[in-house]
Amino acid sequence: MPVARPESSDTRIIAHIDMDCFYVQDEVIHIRKYLPSELAEELMPMFTSLHLIPSLTLLTRSIFFVVEQRRQPHLRGFPTAVVQYNSWKGGGLIAVSYEARKFGVKRSMRGDEAKKVCPQIQLVQVPVARGKADLNNYRNAGSEVVSILARKGRCERASIDEVYLDLTDAAETMLVETPPERLDVIDEEALKSHVLGLDEDGGDIKETVRNWLCRSDADHRDKLLACGALIVAELRIQVLKETEFTCSAGIAHNKMLAKLASAMNKPAQQTVVPFSSVKGLLDPLPIKKMKQLGGKLGSSLQSDLGVNTVGDLLQFSEEKLQERYGINTGTWLWNIARGISGDEVEGRLLPKSHGSGKTFPGPQALKTIASVKHWLNELCEELSERLLSDLDQHKRIAHTLTLHARAYKHSSDSESHRKFPSKSCPLRYGTAKIQEDAINLFQAGLREYLRLYGVKTLESQSSGWGITGLSISASKIVAIPSGTCSITKFFQTQEQSCFSSKQSCSMLIQEAGPLSCSGTEGCSGLTLTEPEAQFLNEEIGIKHSKAHDESCSSSKQSHSMLIQEAGPLSPSGTEVFSGLKLTEPQAEFPNAESRTWHSKTNLCHQEEISKTSKEQGTSSVTRFFHDLYPSSSSSKLQTDQVEYGTSPLPSTSNLDRIPDSGVEGFPSIDHMEIQKSFTAEDVRIKSSAVPSLEKRQQRQKISKDKGTSSILRFFQSCSSSSLVTEEKSGSTKNTEASPFLAPEILRLRAGFQTMQDGIHMLAPVEEATINSHEQSSGQIEQRETWNYRIDEIDPSVMEELPPEIQQEVWAWVRPHKRAHTAKQGSSIAHYFLPAKGS
DNA sequence: ACGGTTGGAACT
DNA sequence: TAGTTCCAA
Known part of the structure; x- marks a missing residue:
């Protein structure tokens, strides 16, 4: 729970930018890659405006379809949704276009249900790799957007499709150098802003907004917000130009308010929350709409305190809330009810962890060690790939590997569900090692799971247990200190590898017990056990530890x-x-x-x-x-x-x-x-x-x-x-x-x-x-x-x-020379690639 | 016996 | 710290 800053005179300018219907949009972008550029140029605006998202397999048909659309513009606004794993009941919807929403199509419907509600809906599948959903397209698309948004201020990537910006400096600078009141033309996009508290029913809305943005007698805070709104409008246009994504934004004095605002007018619009409108916004707001209150805490507020709106919270003293929910949460609640949140924009463009997981619902539950191994290998492969990519692109190294699993166990007596313990160990780079370690972690977990459950098991055949979810993740990712050099890192890696191997070895030997298939294999990557090698390791270990501590303590x-x-x-x-x-x-x-x-x-x-x-x-x-x-x-x-x-x-x-x-x-x-x-x-x-x-x-x-x-x-x-x-x-x-x-x-x-x-x-x-x-x-x-x-x-x-x-x-x-061969895409990609050779 | 996959963070 | 739990998108 973020600590709230007590003072309510918050003059920061914070924006929350939320990409509209992100998954749906990205399918459009995905297609762009496979279209001849001239054709894409012509068609993409239509794709975008239609939220039409032909999947790769539907590409040909969709092109024709779009051409039809152009001849009959009244057909525009086609409902679309993204599904994954459509083999069972049409797949689960993970994104729904705004057109489709009008038909009552909702997330967490199955594809078949959506078809029922909205027969003409276009369903598009999430790419699958290694038998699981592959979200790389979306991650990369999110990165594209972040790279644009980060130009104007401190930027925090809050999720795959959300960003917070601290525009305080930019807004103050603008207010000094080119205040809105002195601008001849206000950006059209900015004029479309929604300003909470501003009467929008009046005649010319844009004029009203223009006046608000340019008011010379405005509160200083409002002036800053106006600057923020102009900046954000510009950014959103830039995002649209460069990526063809639309996004919505909220501009306010703190993250919480900005986040609330960004969701108020979608898609492709922005909302400003002047300080004077905060109370009007919060008081009637259902408590569960607040971030962090959508879950159990929010439910508790409702059922235990009878709080249904944020305004209802106001009647409780800070002490009362603290007494009920603890010092931190209590204070936080008291503050957010008043629109106060000191939560800072972090300035982090990269994720803190990488994970790869898959569920095996119901009948698909994994029943054998062999099948678990298979899937763990797939998951680890993806994870390793992403770790390499992170290292390559951002010079970062992950230090901890964690395995999560979900399991059920049905036996004669009741308990059908037990918690499968998560396990973690130091992370060693290399796909094979990650796979090894993951499997060992799993077996350690399984052993514990079964032991606590009191079951004697056959070796690798399940006796009543099943795995319904597997996920492997890498965390504690730290940037390689820039002062170090390649040699140092070589030894660091060795140190890490050696050290971690020892650790995981001892752990696994202790815990894996009879279930362990690979025994001490977890150590097979361990090499520098020689005296001199060990010496080297330990030498470097000193440096390494120090560097590590530094980067940890001040991450x-x-x-x-x-x-x-x-x-x-x-x-x-x-x-x-x-x-x-x-x-x-x-x-x-x-x-x-x-x-x-x-x-x-x-x-x-x-x-x-x-x-x-x-x-x-x-x-x-x-x-x-x-x-x-x-x-x-x-x-x-x-x-x-x-x-x-x-x-x-x-x-x-x-x-x-x-x-x-x-x-x-x-x-x-x-x-x-x-x-x-x-x-x-x-x-x-x-x-x-x-x-x-x-x-x-x-x-x-x-x-x-x-x-x-x-x-x-x-x-x-x-x-x-x-x-x-x-x-x-x-x-x-x-x-x-x-x-x-x-x-x-x-x-x-x-x-x-x-x-x-x-x-x-x-x-x-x-x-x-x-x-x-x-x-x-x-x-x-x-x-x-x-x-x-x-x-x-x-x-x-x-x-x-x-x-x-x-x-x-x-x-x-003696260098190995190799004939240069251009990387070829998939055949279908090749087919659609422009013939222009370069 | 499932919305799935991913990520962040607080707490113990 | 490792592991759990919650939250969110």
Whole structure:
């Protein structure tokens, strides 16, 4: 419950922007991608105005249909809805166009019911991938909008289709520089604003609104609101122009009021809440309409206190409310009843977590471990893909993996429903690892579930239980600190991987018990168990822990910094959010670099990535793998393996390998992780100096350019003993001269020595504290300051690396060249693609 | 025995 | 912290 700011003199200007019928609209946009551009140009306005949303499969028919519509304009306003999984009773509606709503079509109807109520309704299906709904279209569409809205002020992405803006600064600036009263023309869209409390029944509404907007004798707050309304109108037009989405907005003095207002006039309209109208708005408002009060709390207010409208709340003292609902909620209730809310606009354009889930209602409930594994693998695959995408585009790493499930258990006696415990563990990157961990989490949960229930079970066959819902999610996503470099991140990842493996291992060994199919497989990605490797890990662990703590403790700060500092760093502030703009050198740079570490990538990684690359042509990570393994093994292989319970990773536990692995621990590092780290880093570095381009232009460029990368050149020069100081295309405004590695390596070597002498290892900070191992704090401080880049490594450093690594690096120096093949879309997409070649 | 999928956050 | 619960779109 957000803490309310006590003062009621809130002069902030907050906007809430809500995209109209978002899913429906996005189908329109979706279609646009597959239309010849000229035709799209001509048809899209009609699509938009009609809310007509032909799905891909209906495309041809719909084009004809639309042409018909053009000849008979009176047919416009076609009712439409989006459904998912239409096989059963026509699928569930998740979005309904405004036209269809007039027929009484409602969300959470089945497609068949909608047809009954409104026979002519057009039903469109949500895309399905991996047997589940795929919302990526909608996420991306939402991102498009956010990138536009974020131009005018602090922006918080509140959901897939909602945004809060803090326009206080923009409005104040405008009031000083170009107050509405001095404007010759007021934007038509702004004139269509609804201003609460303004009499709209009068003659010329627009004139009334114009007068209100331009009143020179207005309250200062109203003037600011007027500015906000103008800004928002402009933004909404911009959104429409650039994305063809319409949206509705509320402009008020706080989030709560703005949110309320945005819903008052839909679609494609905006509503202003002057301070003087707040009471009139709230008092008669049903309590359940308020955000946060739509659920149990609202019900409690109704049934326990007899509060049916917000106005009814006014009679209760703050103390009374606190006594009833606790100090926080009570205060909050007291405030919101008076229109007071200090809830701040957060300045966050990116989600804090990613999840992928599916329900298996009723008869579809999963009854075997094998089927659970299958679906978990699908879910994890999607999650992993999105995590890679996040890393690639935003340099963020998730740290926690959580599994949720819903289960039923029917047996002779009553209880048919029990809570399935959610389980979480540290997240390791790599699809196979996520899948492993997820399955282990599930089995730990299942064991607990059944144990608490008191059931003896057969191995993998259900004895009365069924899984009705599975979801896997990744959270604790933190941005990679910008000061760190690729090498650091490599070790960080190792540290993370190793650490998490240990943790999950111990946990799973303890808890998974007889149900565990894969046993200690959860550790199979664990590699740096060698003494020297461990030393490296722990060295880095110090830095890592520190960085982690910092970014955790000030996550808000770092977010806003990330966003706001993007200005100086990158020419367009929206870049941070809208995806990094890659330029030619970037496009191949990460690829080349990653080859170093990837030469021994195991099959499952190849498979995993090549699969992703089919769908994500714009990701540098996936592009790289696609380049490397254009004809790698089919995805079926891994799926089958997993389904039969065979891990794609070596089944031997790394714990077992410890004694005899020697330096060989090193080569089995997770190449995936390294590769990604580097890619993200490089993208960051390079992108910071690049002027923003149209996304489509970027993609074209990316696919074209295959030059020699700077890192590659560096290593080449290494091999010929000539040291190259790398110029970062002038973009890295990194001021501190980055030291070469030699000193660090010396320390590492010293570390090996020390370790071999049997002296205690340095442990990661938190552990060190707990265990109170002896350690030199001076040493720690030194190491914390490490900062270097992969391409600044002194060649002599190579000799310090374990032989296996050296071998890999040298092998990599000979670049694999691959014939360029343009990425092809699906056949249907290809068919509709403009023939204009580029 | 279901609206489904996703995300955020408070509380313990 | 991990896990649960609630809320919302």
